[in-house]
Amino acid sequence: MARTLQPIEKLDRKGIERRVDELVRELGAKTRADAFRGLDRGKYKGRKEALTLAALRYLVA
Amino acid sequence: VSDSGGIVESSPAACAESFRKALAKTFGAILPSHVFGCVGLAPRYSLGFVQGDSFTPLILRGPGGRKYAFSVLLQVRAVGSKKTYRLETEGYAYRLGSPNAEDPLFRWEYRREPLSEDSQAPRHHMHAIATASDGTLDHDMNRLHVPTGWVTIEEVLRFLLSDLKIKCPLSFSEWNKVLNDSERKFYASFTSRRFHPHPG
Numbered sequence: 585m586a587r588t589l590q591p592i593e594k595l596d597r598k599g600i601e602r603r604v605d606e607l608v609r610e611l612g613a614k615t616r617a618d619a620f621r622g623l624d625r626g627k628y629k630g631r632k633e634a635l636t637l638a639a640l641r642y643l644v645a
Numbered sequence: 646v647s648d649s650g651g652i653v654e655s656s657p658a659a660c661a662e663s664f665r666k667a668l669a670k671t672f673g674a675i676l677p678s679h680v681f682g683c684v685g686l687a688p689r690y691s692l693g694f695v696q697g698d699s700f701t702p703l704i705l706r707g708p709g710g711r712k713y714a715f716s717v718l719l720q721v722r723a724v725g726s727k728k729t730y731r732l733e734t735e736g737y738a739y740r741l742g743s744p745n746a747e748d749p750l751f752r753w754e755y756r757r758e759p760l761s762e763d764s765q766a767p768r769h770h771m772h773a774i775a776t777a778s779d780g781t782l783d784h785d786m787n788r789l790h791v792p793t794g795w796v797t798i799e800e801v802l803r804f805l806l807s808d809l810k811i812k813c814p815l816s817f818s819e820w821n822k823v824l825n826d827s828e829r830k831f832y833a834s835f836t837s838r839r840f841h842p843h844p845g
Contacts, residue, residue: 589697593682600686603698624760630747635716636700639684639691642720
């Protein structure tokens with residue numbers, strides 16, 4: 585099923601939480617903690633999802 | 646603007662929007678078409694270039710067909726109560742490199758609360774894909790946290806325009822004025838320091 589894209593500026597708490605979990609999956613991590621650790625250690629170099637996760641992580645930390 | 650400095654608004658969201666608008670005006674005058682957005686859950690907000698449901702680097706063009714990927718991530722927090730909120734910066738990351746490379750060539754970063762692995766490193770720092778060597782000592786500058794002062798986004802834009810010759814629709818005197826005005830506003834709104842404009 586095609587995903588409905590929501591402009592990121594318009595995301596509410598639920599939308600942000602959902603987007604964070606999508607990004608965690610897209611990066612191949614099992615959990616948020618794993619993804620955040622990977623982000624800190626530079627594991628996702630060159631992955632465009634990492635920038636969005638870094639931005640949204642700050643909001644759900 | 647309060648006596649003690651800082652954008653002051655009646656709500657956290659209004660603070661963040663005020664900051665976003667000021668930066669969007671500066672970016673809009675200088676950089677190619679883009680959306681500079683803000684997403685947040687009060688009192689915290691992240692700002693950067695956005696496209697659809699993602700934060701994204703902006704592709705800039707330099708001389709000789711060079712292309713650069715430039716990303717901005719600002720993390721701010723509104724503090725206050727009773728309809729008086731002031732914005733504080735909790736972190737910034739400005740990254741510049743080739744659109745196709747894994748690692749950016751240059752990174753300017755600040756985190757008020759450093760990551761545990763970086764906790765002893767200078768909070769305001771830069772990295773570069775380069776080796777600093779004098780023939781005796783060698784250091785990988787992508788791993789070092791080379792200390793910097795507070796790097797404003799206007800100074801990074803100035804670097805892009807003056808040193809990397811990024812294509813811009815404005816003349817030097819025009820972009821210099823845009824950056825001076827923007828930086829003056831930043832200093833007046835966010836700090837107690839005096840701003841010394843670049844000549845030009």
